[in-house]
Amino acid sequence: MGFKEEITDHFLNGHQKYLRNISVDCIIFGFHENELKVLLLNAKYAGQWALPGGFIEKEEHMDEAAKRILKQRTGLDDIFLQQFHVFSTPDRSTKKINTQFLKTSGVSMEGSWMFDRFISVGYWALVDFTKVKPVADVFSDACEWFNIHTIPELILDHNDILQKALENLRAQLNYHPIGYNLLPEKFTMPELQKLYETILDRTLDRRNFQRKIFGTGILKKLEETKKGVAHKAPYYHKFDLRKYQKALKGGMGFEL
């Protein structure tokens, strides 16, 4: 199928494959060079950036739909993801955007399930930045990482969704293995501290941070030091996953 046939088919027949009026949006967080990043798509249909998202197949669990979308955009399986909020303002309709999109694509159509209002379930996901190969979907020109401090104006309420995801991520910092999922297998203490600082959006006292993190017993110090650092090369650490998950069960129990 060519592009025109593909979108015509999706707009005319998609409701036979997918549930109506409900969609999924994914906020995919990555951490790289001391920046918290989020993966966005450049949506052809809007000429604007948007969160990756999609629809739920008629016989598919919603979590599976989210995993499928994440796999398509990142190439990764087994991503840590968390359903966090449902977005349902009455003006969540893409009718205007979609009508314009079809017109410029040379497709003429009276009605479509895609003109309806969609209630969207937000999932945030944590990925190892170094392992992701971003892939655009058929409705997008590009799939790229953005620093969370320089997010452009997104379509619909996607800026609100992203903001809410960030707030939820912060609130969950002591209840989910966020460090484990966002960092490479081995990391230095300055890198771990920077991750916490970036998510919380404030600086932390170094000695206090180290005392509290080491106090939880969730880190294993390796013999290896980081190469190529100016002076006093820091040691690598890794998480003791069993202890980490045990500590998380009741919340980490430390205020940073």
Next chain:
Amino acid sequence: MGFKEEITDHFLNGHQKYLRNISVDCIIFGFHENELKVLLLNAKYAGQWALPGGFIEKEEHMDEAAKRILKQRTGLDDIFLQQFHVFSTPDRSTKKINTQFLKTSGVSMEGSWMFDRFISVGYWALVDFTKVKPVADVFSDACEWFNIHTIPELILDHNDILQKALENLRAQLNYHPIGYNLLPEKFTMPELQKLYETILDRTLDRRNFQRKIFGTGILKKLEETKKGVAHKAPYYHKFDLRKYQKALKGGMGFEL
């Protein structure tokens, strides 16, 4: 419209009024005579008890739909409610139940939006038991309070939804004004402790509980004592709402 006409209209034309494939289920918690209770409907269409629920109108915010449903079942406005989880297993279809229901109601129908699978968003709500006048809906024979320890087998996955709501309520006990919403305006310390014990499903040490609760400064002691108590009548207390909400902002910060 008679009952038969009403259900025929709902099954044939309801999708013109409501969004498809998505519904709302409400877990309405009340506290009475030291028991945590939940409001259930006896569903005609299933011959079983069910959580109160409903659909979202085409131009309605989902939170407003939940409020509308709560108002219809309890008679109350301004109910404290919390969206907590989306339920989306692929087998959430009421086709079998609904087909049987139509048959026994003498209605014959080939297809209906009501035969589709519904993804359901769960809301828990906290109400002042003494103010609720339970009202059944057109699809139900009765609307009654059940002790959470003696819940019958509910339709579909409603037992799972209720269980998840309870877990979420427990986890949120220190982050939401749960006591304020479930208790009458004035209450005794034994009543407050019993509320916490009932939600947490374990006993608490009386002196420890009182020390911690008083330590938060959220209670005001009244001059009035409770009448009709065998010996040593306990004083009434009420919440200082401003201090309560301030304390909740960062979590109450006490482990019970």
